[in-house]
Each structure stands twice: as C-alpha cells, then as structure tokens.
Amino acid sequence: MLLLSKAKGIALLALFIGLFSATSCTRTSPEEYNGRAADPDLLHQTSKQLTTVIIRDIFKPPVASRIYAYANLAAYETLRAQSPAQPTLAGRIREFAPVPAPEEGAEYCYPLASVKAFIAVSKALTFSVDMWDAYEVELDRKYGAMDIPQDVYERSVAYGGLVAKHVLAYAEQDNYKYTRGYRHTLTHAEGDWEPTPPTYAQACEPKWSAIRSFTLDTCTQFTPAPPAPYDLTPGSEFRKMVDQVYDYGRNATAEQKAIAYFWDDNATVSNIKGHFSYLEKKMTPPGHWQAIVGTVARDQRLDMMKSLEAYTFSSIAMHDAFIACWEEKYRTNRVRPVTVINRLRGEGWEPYLETPPFPEYVSGHSSLSASAGTVLTHLLGDSVAFTDSTEYEFGHGVRSFSSIKDAYMEASMSRVYGGIHFLDGSLEGTNQGEEVGQWVWSRLTGKPVEYSPQEEVAKKIAGK
Template identity: 75%
Template sequence: MRTLSKAKEVAFLILFAALFSASSCSQTSPEEYNKLASEPALLHQTSKQLTTVIIRDIFKPPVASRIYAYANLAAYETMRLQSPDYPSLAGRIREFTPIPAPEAGKAYCYPLASIKAFIGVSENLTLSVEMWDAYEEDLDRKFKDMGIPEDVYTRSVALGDAVAKHVLDYAEKDNYKYTRGYRHVLTHTTGSWEPTPPNYAQACEPKWSAIRSFTLDSSTQFMPPPPAPYDLTPGSPFYKMVEEVYNYGKHPTPEQKEIAYFWDDNATVTNVMGHVSYLDKKMTPPGHWQAIVSTIARDQKLDMMQSLQAYTFSAIALHDAFIACWEEKYRSNRIRPVTVINQHLDGEWEPYLETPPFPEYVSGHSAISASAGKVLTYLLGDQVAFIDSTEYEFGHGVRSFTSIRDAYMETSMSRVYGGIHFLDGALEGTKQGEQVGEWVWAKLTGKPTKTKPKPKEDATKQIAVK
C-alpha cells in the first residue's frame, strides 16, 4: 500500500479541510441557515431551560417574573431586527431605549443572536451558571451544524451579547437591589396577616411594589376595592367566606382537589415527617404561564417571531401584575384562611395546599394569570383550546381548556379549593389582572383594547363555583 510522507500527509489534510470548508460554505446559503436557525424549537427549548434553572435556584414567583421579562425582552428586540413589522418596545415601555444597531452592510443570523441575547440575560440573572455553560455547548454545536459562516456566527453572537448587556443595564435601574433585605413588620392587629404553618416563613418580597414596572403609571393604578371587613359574626360576608373555604377543605370533590393541585405552582413545598422536614422544588406561576405559551405556540405552529411576541408580551404582563398585586397585598395585609380557621373554627384543619408566605388579598396567581391570559387572548384569539401538560413531570396531571380565559378562570378558583384564599381575594385578583393585561396590551401595541372591562357587578359571575 502506498503511503504518504508525514509532511505530505499534513499538507493533504490541510488542503482537504480547506476544500471541505469551502464546499460546505458554498452549499449553505444565508436563506438556508437562517431558515434552519429560525425554527422555533430551539427557542422553546431555551425557554424551558430557563424554567429548569429557575426551579433549581428556587427563585420566588415575583423574582421569576422579572427574569422571564428581561430575558424575553432581549430576545424579542434582537429578533425583530429581522422582522421590523413587529414594534420595538423602546419608547413603549418605561425608560427603555433602542438596542445597539447591527453593523450596516454586514450579514447576521438574527435567530442565533436572539437566543444568545436571551441566554446572556438569563445567566446573569440566575445562579446556576454551570447549567447554562453545558446548555450553550450543546446549542453551539446545533447552530454550527447549520452551516453558518464563521464570520456571521461570530458577528451574530457579539450582537446578542451587546443586546444582553443593554437589557441588563436597563434591569440594573429597576430598584431590585433597593428591595433586597427588607422584612415585613407584623402589626398583630385583628384580621392582619401572620406567618402560617407548616414553616411559618417570613413574608415574601414586601417591597416588590417598588420595582419599576414596564407599563404601569404606578403600582396603585389598578387598586381593587377593599376586602370584606374582618367579621366573625355568623352570616357576615367575611364569615361566609371563611365557612366556604373550611367546607372545601373538609369535603372536597375529586375535581376540586385535582384543580387545586394542578395549579399549585408552589416553588417550594414543605414536607414534614416527624422531626424532619424537606422541600420539593416545583414550577412557579409565571413559569407555568410561559410553558403554556410554549404549548400554544407549538399547537398553533407559530414561527419564531410570533412565539417571541407571545412569550415577551405575556412575561411583561406577568411582571406588571405582580407589582400591582403586591401593592395591594401589603396594603390590606389580610389574614390567611388557615389562621382564622385554626384560631376560631377548627384547630386541626389544614388547607389542601400549603399556604404561601404573604398576605391574602388579592390572590397573586389569580392576578398574574388573568393578566398574561388577557394579553395572550388579544394576541391569539378567544377560542384557543389547548391541553396543558406543563406540570405532568411534577405529578400534577394534565388538563384541557376550551380557551385561555377558561384556564385563568380555573386558576383563580383553584386557590379557594386549595384553602389558601377567600373568594373575594380570588375574584378581585382576577379582575385586577384583567385590567393590567388590558393596559399592557394597549401600551405594547399602541392599539385600543378590543373589549371593554366587565361591569363590577358581574364579577361573581365570572367564575363558576364548582
């Protein structure tokens, strides 16, 4: 067999590699690699990775909403450079300025830059950096297999990094650092919130209403009416709600238990076994709604830009609804059902769900779900049926819905079935969330809302008590 000298062998390999590289580049046009990179599967996969990291890092729900909003904002603003018909949010959301412009006359792969911007923000706002390092290695291989030329690849990554820095600089000024370290001072007045079993944790994010919103004029813009006065006189409105929650806890139907557990979305669930306790980590409410976006986007075969708009607009709605809701929670500072029932009705009663550590009125899950749901309904229509298997991996089952509104209405009642909210907290939380969602939609799109808010007297008809 004929053999080559070592020098000739090396020269041959270099020549072969060069020819192969040139051949590969000539066979992959900008249209081809951009088409491959624009497939939304990698976006959905990356969004799921962020949720996985948030669960691992045990971020509280309001904090999680902040991370989702900034990460999606970076990706959206980058991707719209390829789809300029979609509005830039610079000038539409508070204090946000245009992102760095790409270099004129140079080729970019904007889907690559968009996902890199998403990751750049995500890895800076989360803790488990090693999870992003491993994820990016695999992602880089997938992009390079698309035949993106090296100079385009490098330029696109640099653009994504620049946008991520721009958004992170924007996030730096939202008062998040100012709100760290604050503790809620208990008032010990009748009917006021106090820590709840089983772990009697300190109140969560008592200064969250000081976070800069994306669209709201102020955290008090959509104040709900005052909660029902604390009154344990039999027959009073408050006492009737206490009895209602108590009875759900004592005699729940299988469907009520299924609904409550499906929408639990408690980031950390306490398990107590004798003298030992441990935590289970699960999905947050904003993570659940971002997953719903992924489900609907796949079902509806939305392209990458359409999917990013749904992710981003709903994430901003989630974020701003948390601010409005938390403003009310720490103003009304209302007691939780478990505290009232244990003190006055039944010392052994336990809610079906673990009570989260913050005041009751209004329901946070109700508010943020309605806000995101309202935006998604405007964006995608009011007859979008879907099957939600978001938390199947956590043992919460699968549920189907005839519309997005159907889902967020069920979310609201789940809090009452679960024994952690009174009915007015759920109903008024839903109304507040819808109002925030209407506002967010108008601000982000410049379009008037398509429907008028429902009259106040119809609130109790919005959710059927099953």
C-alpha cells in the same frame, strides 16, 4: 496514444477536484442558515431551560417574573432586527431606550443572536451558571450543523451579547437591589396577616411594589375593590367566605382537589414528617404560564417571532401584575384562611395546599394568570383550546381547556379549593389581572382597549 489517455485522465481528475473544492467552499446563503436557525423549538427549549434553572435556584414567583421578562425582552428586541414590521418596545415600556443597531450591510443570523441574548440575560440573573454552560454546549452543536459561516456566527453571538448588555443595564435601574433585605412588620391586629404553618416563614417580597414596572403609571393604578371587612359574625360576608373555605377543606370533590393541585405552582413545598423535613421544588406560576405559551405556540405552529412576541408580552404582563398585586397585598395586609379557621374552629384545620408566606388579598396566582391570559387572548383569539401537560413531570397531571380564559379562571378558583384564598381575593385578583393585561396590551401595541370586567366579576362573586 497511452500518453494522451493519461493526460486526459489527469485533466479530468483536476476538473473533478476543482468542482469538489468549489462546492465544498460555497458560502451558505443567509436565507438558508437563517431558515434553519429560526426553528421555534430552539426558543421553546431555551425557555424551558430557564424554568429548569429557576426551579433549581428556588427563585420566588415575583423574582421569577422579573427574570422571564428581561430575558424575553432581550431576545425579542434582537430578533425584531430582521422583522422591521415588528415594533420595538423602546418608547412603549418605561425608560427603555432603543437597543444598539446591527452593523449596516453586515450579515447576521438573527435567530441565533436572539437565543444568545436570552441566555446571556438569563445567565446574569440566575445562579446556576453551570447549567447554562452545559446547555450551551449542546445548543452550539445544533447551530454548528446549520452551516452558518464562521464570521456570521461570531458577529451574531456578539450582537446578541450587545443587546443583552443593554437590557441588563436597563434592569439594573429597576429598584430590585433597593428592595433586598426588607422585612414586613407584623401588626398582630385581628384580621391582619401573620406567618402561617408549617414553616411560619417571613413575608415574601414586602417591597415588591417599589420595583419599576414596564407599563404601569403607578403601582396603585389598578387597585381592586376593598376586601370584605373582617367580621366573624355568622351570616357576615367575610364569615360566609371563611365557612366556604372550611367546607372545601372537609368536603372538596376529587375534581376540585385535582384543580387545586394542578395549579399549586408553589416554588418550595415543605414536607415535614416528625423531626424530618425536606423541600420539594416545583414550577412557579410565571413559569407555568411561560410553559403554556410554549404549548400553545407549538399547537398553533407559530414561527419564532410570533412565539417570542407571546412569551415577551405575557411575561411583561405578569411582571406588572405582580407589582399591582403585591401593592394591594401589603396595603390591605389581610389574614389567611388557615389562621382564621384555626382560631375560629380550634380543630387543627389544614388547607389542601400549603399557604404561601404573604398576605391574602388579592390572589397573586389569579392576578398574574389573568394578566398573561388576557394578553395571549388578544394575540391568539378567544377560542384557543389546548391541553396543558407542562407540569406532568412534577406529578400534577394533565388538564384540557376550551380557551385561555377557561384556564386562568380555573387557576383563580383553584386557590379557594386549595384553602389558601377567600373567594373575593381570588376573583378580585382575576379582575385586577385582566385590567393589567388589557393595559399592557394597549401599551405594547398602541391599540386602544375598551374593557371593564368589574360587572362580570361581581356577578361571579354573587353567584358563588
């Protein structure tokens, strides 16, 4: 009897061990590990990490827009492999061939592959590789807790790398290297741009219009209306705008100053105290709008694919807006308010914001903000209210908006309040950005758009 009980116990123990082993070795299903990895917060965190790296590396705003666009493109094209209804951008953006296809019949964790593609491109286009390495250690720990089978994990990372390599090869041909090292030739003609205080830096990216766009037919496709002629005669259109900026500099309200500072987005602000000087590094305008995408995506509870669509489409719009805007800047070569006012008034006048080192017309922040905002409005609707706290960590406060357009229109006027743009430069920049945004939306989606904001902007200029 004792022997029988002992044998029965051994059999039960063997059964328990067998069941435990079978359970512990059960392969996680694709639905399970893809569901865990598709947490959009991992994408938002990785996008924020790119902004953190760009701030540390002090990339200029046009260059930052290029980095965001290529990183998002790689992530988008990788993730859409699991979303057949999501269109590829191959054939919709210039010279971009289809990315390599995943291995047929093999299992992938596409959300993992997508984030890895984003990081691979970001790492290649930035300098602070150490920051990416440290970030990936923590990110890999999170993915490691998702029970992704080892073969799937390795295959997915490899596929993300393959797509990243494809996108980087595409980026290699966009004329970026050709534009390095060029300097803008000063004319010293009255009304033309010249370096501005406090650092009198050389002109930023004078050849940026030679960069290959993603969607534009030419860099002159959306040329704004001509700027007001340089004329300091009292009562002239230009003189009225000069006086307006001067008055804002002396009498701006607390709210106008708050708006100007909130949208400053100067990558490097110079602080000069006697013989002591230092740089304050902050978010660029493209980084600010990518952060707004993250805020709105969380508010609207967008899934990873829809979030990535918003990041990608808006970053492509900003990239192309910079090309159109920079072509206009260096073609018109218009003087900045600080130069005109100090010649006219002789009072050591300083704008509320530091003047960035490039010609005035049109406003880059206005153009790229409107381009991103127009695309996001198409994606999400024209009544998306949100609170923007993305630059709170830099001391820029928090502001709330009733719509995305409300935000980009405020960004445009902030440049006048801050003393660094004339009114027509800001509003015509907005006009250009809206047109670029409409064009980008149409090209990326294949949907026709009939819209011309010229009349609306003309009314705003007349009413200010």
